[in-house]
Amino acid sequence: MLEVQNVSFCYKPGEYAVNNVSFTVSGGEFVAIAGRNGSGKTTVTRLIMALLKPAGGRILLDGNDAASLKTAAIARQVGYVFQNPDRQIFRDTVTREIAYGPEQLGFSPAEVERAVDAAMAVTGLTELAGAYPRTLSKGQKQRVAIASALAMEPRMLILDEPTSGQDAKEKLRLLELFTRLNAKGMAIILVTHDMELLGRFTRRVIVMAEGGKVFDGPPARLFAADLDVKEWGLREPAAVRVARKLRELGVPAAALPKQLAGCAAAEGAE
Amino acid sequence: MAKVAPLTKIVFTVIVSLWAMLLESPQALAALVAGEALLFAAARVPAASYKAFGSLGFFAALLVGMQYALGASLEFSIAIGLRMVAMTGSFILLFAATRIQDLTAALVRQLKVPQEYAFMFTATLRFIPDFFAEIKAVQEAQACRGYCFGGSLIKRLKNYLTIVQPLVLRAITRSETMAMSLELRGFGRGVTGGYGTSIGLAGADYLALAGMAIGTVAIGLVRFSF
């Protein structure tokens, strides 16, 4: 569905924010893009949406070159949710706010209503349909932004640090939502540096460091003992650190609580 | 550029505009604009300010064209364009060569402008880069929801409001924090300037002011003599 082929980008001449990065994302995948601030992870997603044009390489969406498309056209296939939902919210009710995207894409009134109702149901916003979006909590606003993207019926959703600034309960709620969407066949790309959530919910992690791709594989492999994720600005989840310590103390993998057993497997202790 | 007090720079800005009003011939106005350009170089202002000054040339050309097309003489039209460059250019130079806090301090302490209005003026300028970035972010967010600028006049106005409305609402939210921050730091209790502001006049300032006064008198005499 998405092919990133040897893509590079510079904000300033000679300084590569993204340097020769390649990867593909197929329908139904749940991929996290992780890395420290300034590693290029958000830049890659902005290139996918044609908000930026690559200096080298190309990005194909179902075989079409993204650089030749307008962002509004890409929005039909790929929904993008920004970190700060306040930048897009401007209508007076949640329903009307979510309806903006489908209206722009030319949905008929009946199609708009159907898409909006479906998006609100999935994101748990039906009871807030008439609420004034600006007065909602941060988590609720983020769900409005997600619903706004879902209402355009994309096949892939890119989310740029959607859990930033959220409390633990809201983070969990959002990740469970993404898991449900993914289970229904939607491809999800999640830009995050929250390792706890990444390890628990995603099935594939791409790690960016200094503009390049340094890792692409399952989270379990990322947390193996032979990889030093700290040099990439990442921190292992607490569960992995606990499992590793217990293993060092001689606790066999079979004796670990089941929540940590998976982490032991990540340690390569199979 | 020697260290010149903000008040001197403010006076200079007004004087340049006065000279632009008094001078009539395109040649004299061109000399004034050239002098300003030299000051830009001497002040070693940021590159963005050169760009802003340079872009005035484009607008001046538009102005000249419009005036001429609507019946004004060529000489008059060119003079109008150069006058605009001189007047607006002097303001660009003022803001490029003066720190905002020094400007505020000079307005309040030396020109006795009420603190609220001095703050309003400098805050307006201070937040321009922030809101330019904000506009871009809003445009991107809306583009990802299918927003595409263009179409009929009505559609363009609607599109325009799609960008401006989130901006206005953001400004209201931000103003709450800004107001709290100001009040909790004692705004309005009469103290301005703070660390690092120096606005007193020195020898170079008096020389510059004297030079400006002499220049104004000379230009006035030439302008009004027969």
Next chain:
Amino acid sequence: MDDKGQKMTQVEKTGGQTRWLAITALFLTIGVILRLVSPSIAGITPNWLIAMYCLAILIVKPGWKKAAGIGLVAGVVSVATSKAIFPYANLVSEPVGAVVCALIVSLPVRLTIIRYVIPAISTVASTLASGLVFITVTKLVMSIPMSVYLFGMLPVVLTVASVNCVVAQVLYYPAARLFTGKDVDPTKEGKQ
């Protein structure tokens, strides 16, 4: 508890001493940016600054004296960012526009439909007042030919007034709702 000369500062959501200042400054910023990206027409730059300071006056209701101050600040900012023939005319025109807006906003209007369109009415009146003062001062000071005044400048004033009226009417109610925390639309009174 000893009073050590400390003063408690009470900050209110909509009022306070500085909220009006903060909103006006930020709205003027938006107006400046919109003005900067608009091309000039017949020597006049369409003045989105007027729409924004009218919006600020509609929301914070500062009274005519403070409005004159707001207009003067808008005038100075306009001079600094203008591409017009005689930018200094803004120092006269903007205070006039701001005061006109403030006076209309302070009128006691009973009729609901008129109250509803006060944002549009005040902004049109303000833009017309400001625009006419601006072009007239410019014409008189710079000896602009009458043809330029009538066919170049006047149409721009009328165009900007019509656009500003729509902008202010559309932006006012959502902005006021966010500012006050309640729906201020007079057509919805009693229907809650």
